[in-house]
Amino acid sequence: MSRRNNELNGRELDTVSRSVSKQVTSFDEAFKAFLKDAERRGLREFTLIFYRKELNSFRRYLEMRDHSLLIHDITRKDIDTFVVDMQADNRKTTTINSRLRAVRAFFNWLVDNKYLADGEIAKISLLKDRKNNIETFTVKQLHALLNATDKRTFTGQRDYTFLLLLLETGIRLNEATGILVEDVKLSEGLIFIRNTKNHYHRYVPIQAKMKEQIRRYLRLRGTAETDALFVTLDGTAMTRSTLQKIVGKYGNLADIKGVRCSPHTLRHTFAKMSVMNGAGIFELQKILGHSTMEMVKTYVNLFSTEVHDKHREFSPLNNL
Incomplete structure (x- = not known):
């Protein structure tokens, strides 16, 4: 039997960093806790609707790819692939960035509240969008x-x-x-x-x-x-x-x-x-x-x- 690596990997670090009260592992449970906290902080109903819509879109994407819905199994690569596939579907940059904002807010919250230990997944950059001419009425x-x-x-x-x-x-x-x-x-x-x-x-x-x-x-x-x-x-x-x-x-x-x-x-x-x-x-x-x-x-x-x-x-x- 080969000797194990003494350095803990990301999932193992998550295991040791989470307290007993923070053993939320499924996407749905974490999402529910995220929305409940957003309501407690007094975010507007319009913002809550935005989070529900865009994060459910990300969840459906994971499901279609038969991906695990445990938050510790979701990686930065999964989010990057999510972006690439949206671009392949000719989604507008504004649409992609809108979904990325919601995903970023969600994973930042997971890191800040100790559901995840690895903060790298939350460092999501928005796509650069050329400023279109602003439409106005004559x-x-x-x-x-x-x-x-x-x-x-x-x-x-x-x-x-x-x-x-x-x-x-x-x-x-x-x-x-x-x-x-x-x-x-x-x-x-x-x-x-x-x-x-x-x-x-x-x-x-x-x-x-x-x-x-x-x-x-x-x-x-x-x-x-x-x-x-x-x-x-x-x-x-x-x-x-x-x-x-x-x-x-x-x-x-x-x-x-x-x-x-x-x-x-x-x-x-x-x-x-x-x-x-x-x-x-x-x-x-x-x-x-x-x-x-x-x-x-x-x-x-x-x-x-x-x-x-x-x-x-x-x-x-x-x-x-």
Whole structure:
């Protein structure tokens, strides 16, 4: 009998490092504990849905390959193969990175909570993605979109208010879904945004046209069973998925082509028009609720006319 190696391998290190209370070994048990802890930490329901969706996708992948569903049998190579197979299926880089973020968060949590000893598996890098041109609506398309609403109906006035609000403030869909009537401060020209991505509440400003439309909508809305700003004909809160379809609905009615009709396109359009009208990066970051300057700088680089205007002054061809 050959002498065994004195150095413990990864699985053996896991065995000695885990406490008795942390003997969770199956993917499903670990996943359940991960979600329970995420709920305890107060993560948004939208984030929990994201983790469930993307990690279940990874689990199905392991099952299809007849791979063991014990977390200690999952290696970095399995994750790399997961990426290669998604690329072979022509998945978008954004889709692949979305799943990798969920897998990375899961395995980081397993390492941090002593379910796994080897932290190398959690060191997952996202794929580099070339920045695509950011889609925005033209002024003509915006007019067509807004005019497609039937303002003689309650739902038309509600949807018109929703579209205007996204364009006026650049808030995210999830943020708009979470607005309550009490969050609208018309006298101050502000709306309180509570359902934020980074858990930092903020106020966004609104101007005269937006305030007047919200006043009109609130009179039509009246009292309802819910405190949510946007309600159905039955007086119940509009869901995120229902609000998400509004831009696409009126985009189809307006026959808008060549641009994705979505709430996020209105957010990009707000950013573009704000930059072109001279908004500063700090004001833009605060209104949009970005935790870093990266995306704001992207907007400025794409849409600022300052370089173009200055080029008129220093163009070498001026003196030829």
